[in-house]
Amino acid sequence: MSNEIVKTTVTPQGSNVDPPVDPLVFTPPIDIFETPDGLVLLADLPGVTLESLELQVQDNKLTLFGRVHHDLPPNARLIHQEYALGHFLRSFILSEEVDHERVTAKLNHGVLEVFLPRLPKAEPRRIPVTTS
Amino acid sequence: MAVFRWGQAWDPIRDLEREVDRLLASVSLSFQGIRVGRQYPPVNVYEIEDELLLMAELPGTRPEDLEVLVADGVLTLKGKRSGAEGITDDHYRRQERPRGDWQRSLTLPALIHEDKLTAEFTNGVLRVRLPKAPATVPRQIHVADGNSG
Numbered sequence: 136m137s138n139e140i141v142k143t144t145v146t147p148q149g150s151n152v153d154p155p156v157d158p159l160v161f162t163p164p165i166d167i168f169e170t171p172d173g174l175v176l177l178a179d180l181p182g183v184t185l186e187s188l189e190l191q192v193q194d195n196k197l198t199l200f201g202r203v204h205h206d207l208p209p210n211a212r213l214i215h216q217e218y219a220l221g222h223f224l225r226s227f228i229l230s231e232e233v234d235h236e237r238v239t240a241k242l243n244h245g246v247l248e249v250f251l252p253r254l255p256k257a258e259p260r261r262i263p264v265t266t267s
Numbered sequence: 268m269a270v271f272r273w274g275q276a277w278d279p280i281r282d283l284e285r286e287v288d289r290l291l292a293s294v295s296l297s298f299q300g301i302r303v304g305r306q307y308p309p310v311n312v313y314e315i316e317d318e319l320l321l322m323a324e325l326p327g328t329r330p331e332d333l334e335v336l337v338a339d340g341v342l343t344l345k346g347k348r349s350g351a352e353g354i355t356d357d358h359y360r361r362q363e364r365p366r367g368d369w370q371r372s373l374t375l376p377a378l379i380h381e382d383k384l385t386a387e388f389t390n391g392v393l394r395v396r397l398p399k400a401p402a403t404v405p406r407q408i409h410v411a412d413g414n415s416g
Binding site (some may be wrong): 246 | 320
């Protein structure tokens with residue numbers, strides 16, 4: 136692929152930045168790693184802001200939905216495209232070992248970080264055994 | 268039946284929606300951003316009146332790790348993405364996000380004002396504004412008559 140980013144003499148036909156009627160939705164790439172206290176989930180959401188991000192836990196399902204607004208002026212004309220524009224959606228099933236009530240999240244430089252704490256293990260209960 | 272397994276003792280998260288997709292698409296399993304034969308990062312370029320706007324998605328890059336250089340008509344973007352600190356690979360249950368050092372050079376069209384270029388990085392998206400230089404007036408060159416004198 137050429138690194139020539141602009142073909143100055145060519146005017147592409149029909150290219151514009153009008154928001155598509157049915158915007159594309161992408162599955163963002165994620166990392167999941169384990170820490171002593173639980174799991175950390177990282178998702179790449181470039182262009183998503185705190186206001187445009189929805190993160191919810193319902194029953195045992197964690198869903199993230201990030202809207203991307205480009206703030207491009209109406210006269211902007213797309214002349215070279217290597218990635219498509221769209222929103223981000225992905226959902227996960229949480230196991231019962233995750234403490235759903237204590238899930239926390241932060242957004243930093245286009246990366247969502249969700250902390251999924253492990254439920255504290257119940258202490259084993261000693262059951263006295265007697266002879267009859 | 269669980270189609271996809273984490274394969275570890277603790278199995279708390281299953282990514283339901285992708286399980287079947289992954290099996291079907293396992294041959295071409297590639298991550299957004301780093302596709303085979305693709306340059307990283309992918310860029311889009313817009314023309315807005317008398318300037319060009321270059322956009323690149325660089326989620327997770329810290330601004331201090333990002334370099335934008337311009338010299339001799341070539342725009343160079345340079346940066347790195349580190350993994351989580353203190354987390355070794357065996358702690359990862361899933362790893363799809365690209366990481367490592369990257370660099371990409373792009374040839375600018377000749378008509379760009381290099382010294383008026385500006386860049387900003389917000390929400391993981393880099394925007395570089397490239398103002399177009401005004402078109403120069405053609406200069407007439409006098410051709411001397413070599414036969415005279």
